[in-house]
Each structure stands twice: as structure tokens, then as C-alpha cells.
Amino acid sequence: MSDIGSPISFENTEVAFSYKSNSELKKAMWLFSIMNYNLITKIGTRLTPWAFKIGLPIKGIVRSTIFDQFCGGETLEECTPTTEKLSNYHVEAILDYGVEAKETDEEFEKTIIEISKAIAFAAKNHHVPFVSIKITGIAAMGLLERLHAKEPLSSNDQSAWNKVRDRIYRLSKAAHDAGIGIMIDAEETWIQEPIDQLAMEMMREFNKDKAIVYNTIQLYRSDRMAFLKKSFDDSRTGNFILAVKLVRGAYMEKERKRALAMNYPSPIQPNKENSDRDYNAAVEFCIDHIDQVSCCIGSHNEQSNRHGAELAQKKGIPASHPHLNFSQLYGMSDNITFNLGHAGYNVTKYVPFGPVKDVVPYLMRRAQENTSVGGMSSRELMLIRKELRRRKNN
Numbered sequence: 001m002s003d004i005g006s007p008i009s010f011e012n013t014e015v016a017f018s019y020k021s022n023s024e025l026k027k028a029m030w031l032f033s034i035m036n037y038n039l040i041t042k043i044g045t046r047l048t049p050w051a052f053k054i055g056l057p058i059k060g061i062v063r064s065t066i067f068d069q070f071c072g073g074e075t076l077e078e079c080t081p082t083t084e085k086l087s088n089y090h091v092e093a094i095l096d097y098g099v100e101a102k103e104t105d106e107e108f109e110k111t112i113i114e115i116s117k118a119i120a121f122a123a124k125n126h127h128v129p130f131v132s133i134k135i136t137g138i139a140a141m142g143l144l145e146r147l148h149a150k151e152p153l154s155s156n157d158q159s160a161w162n163k164v165r166d167r168i169y170r171l172s173k174a175a176h177d178a179g180i181g182i183m184i185d186a187e188e189t190w191i192q193e194p195i196d197q198l199a200m201e202m203m204r205e206f207n208k209d210k211a212i213v214y215n216t217i218q219l220y221r222s223d224r225m226a227f228l229k230k231s232f233d234d235s236r237t238g239n240f241i242l243a244v245k246l247v248r249g250a251y252m253e254k255e256r257k258r259a260l261a262m263n264y265p266s267p268i269q270p271n272k273e274n275s276d277r278d279y280n281a282a283v284e285f286c287i288d289h290i291d292q293v294s295c296c297i298g299s300h301n302e303q304s305n306r307h308g309a310e311l312a313q314k315k316g317i318p319a320s321h322p323h324l325n326f327s328q329l330y331g332m333s334d335n336i337t338f339n340l341g342h343a344g345y346n347v348t349k350y351v352p353f354g355p356v357k358d359v360v361p362y363l364m365r366r367a368q369e370n371t372s373v374g375g376m377s378s379r380e381l382m383l384i385r386k387e388l389r390r391r392k393n394n
Helices: 022-035 038-053 059-070 076-087 105-124 141-148 155-178 189-206 224-238 252-261 272-288 302-314 334-342 356-369 377-393
Strands: 092-097 130-133 181-184 213-218 242-247 293-298 324-329 347-353
Touching: 022 038, 022 059, 022 377, 038 356, 059 356, 076 092, 076 105, 076 347, 092 105, 105 130, 105 155, 130 155, 141 155, 141 189, 155 181, 155 189, 181 189, 189 213, 189 224, 213 224, 213 293, 224 242, 224 272, 242 272, 272 293, 272 302, 293 302, 302 324, 302 334, 324 334, 334 347, 347 356
Parallel strands: 092 130, 092 347, 130 181, 181 213, 213 242, 242 293, 293 324, 324 347
Antiparallel strands: none
């Protein structure tokens, strides 16, 4: 593989699915076919959390279907075959303890223990350059809302916030000492400001020589291009490396609904074109400043990934440059991930793990994303069928 990335085709299904057997591909085809039906997905995403809540024995069904498609395993040990298999095809992993929306100190500390284990696991496993964290896994939602709204904090709130800062510091330090990146997920707009504050605090402390702590920027928000530029200015003033994961975003319907109900302007872009424009502008900005900005292009949009790769080629930036990364979710967009890896780029799969019951909120979001209305199932199905036909004819 040359240092400058090879030309990329996201249509190459032989490369995209070489890591899957015929039976695995057929199972994926069946699952995406079901998710292509909007009504079935709607019913399933409501019934599944309810069934777990009342104790119905559905773990086995969920585990062998949607969990297997989108998660690496229930434990780190179960993720090992997944990370090794991916690495055989030049793809690495971002480990994500997929538990979120917890409320007690006991639950938060449990999350810290699991993420600390993931960092230690990554340090010994050369195929895991990053771990991911959701701040709602270590901080109460209500506290984050009050901080974002700049409400006066009670002494209890202040104490709780100090604990949150201590938790993220401990994780960032452990990642720094292990030489592993830690990616802080973006969340809803009404809790995002304290999350951004924490991310920048940790970057100032730990990103002096190497990109360790990454903040996530959701470009379906109309204000995030300005935020990226301000973050860059802050990093230059503070003399640290700005590290960002660029995504479009995951809470669009929820955001619009809340803005309407509470009568404030929607923070979401007015249309897809604006979102695409800002996303590609953010990719260009990061690549233009690649010596000072480490970016992860976290997108399922083929055009955005191609844009990033071609821009790097044009500027003579090596495909393996440590500040240029691409990422897609495990179980989706294999045509993007594996073709980027094949062309020599740093590319990862975002691999959630955790008890089946606890990762249900994550799985329900994946199912909703893949419904036929504006979803990805049709594209996934078309590519899988194309590859099965190719194998049959060979």
C-alpha cells in the first residue's frame, strides 16, 4: 500500500464484505429487510424496552439478531474476536461501553470501572486506538441541564459537578498514560455546553504532545461550524492539539420537537443541504489545519468520506497521517469502512459492548436510523444482494 491513499470505490462489495461468510451476509440481509419496514421497526423499538422492563425472556432473540449485528459483545473478552477479525482487513476499533442515561453515583462509578477496563484492554490490543464515552453515563441529566442553562448551583449540585470533573479527569489521564485516544460523544443541545467545557478542559491538560481527548461536533446543528473555529482559536491560544470527531448528529427529531414545544428557534439546520455543506466545510477546515487539528470523519455519507480522502490526496497528506481518521458504526456501511482500510487510510469501526439489556437504547436508535424513511436499509440491502450475486456467479 502506498503512503498516499489509493483511489477509492465504495461500490466494491468484494472488499466491503470479505470479512463475512455467506451465512452471515444472509442473516444481515434478513435483518435489514425487516428494518426496511417502518411500521415493524416502530412497533419493535417501542415493545423491546418495555419487554425488558417487565422481565419478558427476550434477551436471546435480541442477542442473536440486532445485538449481534451492531455490538461487539457483552464483555471486553467477547469483543476480542471482533477486533481481531476487523484488524485482518486493516480496520481498527473504537470501544464504546454502550450504557447511558444513568442517575446514581453507584452507576456512574460502575461505568468508570468499565471504561477504565476498556482503556487497559486497548493499551494491550494494538487494534483498538480509541475508547468512547458518553457524559450521561457518568453525570446526571438534570445536573447537565442546569449547568447548560446557567442556573445557580446548589451545594449538592456543585459537589456532584466536581465528582463528574474528577471522573472525566481520571479517565483522560488513564487514556493519556496508556497512549489511547478517548472520544467524548456529543449529546442533546440542552446539555451540550458543560460537555464541551469538560472536553476542552481535558484537551488543555492532555493534548499537549499528542491527540488524546476528542470532542464530538454535530454538524446538523447550525452553530457548530463557528464552534469548530472558536475551538481551534482556543487550542492555538492554549498551545494544545484540537481533536474532534465530526458527525452529522443523532437527535434531530427530538431537537425539533422540543424547540417547537418550548417555543425557541430550532438549533437544527433548516435542510439537509445546509447540514452537508457545513459537514464538508468542517472536513476541509480540519484537513487544512492537519498539523494542529486531529480529526475523525465519523460519517456514513459516501460523498463526505470520499471528499476527505480526495482532499488528503490532493494536499499530499499521507493516508496513514495520525491526525486523519475515518469511522463508521459496527454493522453499518461496510462498503465505506473496508474500502477505506483497503486503500491505506486509518479507519475504525465504532464497536459498542455491554449487557444486552443496558445497550437497548443504543440498539433502538440504530433500528430507527435504518428504517426506510430517510434511512440506510435500502442501500445496505442493495450492496449485500449485489455481493451475494457476485459470489454465486464466481
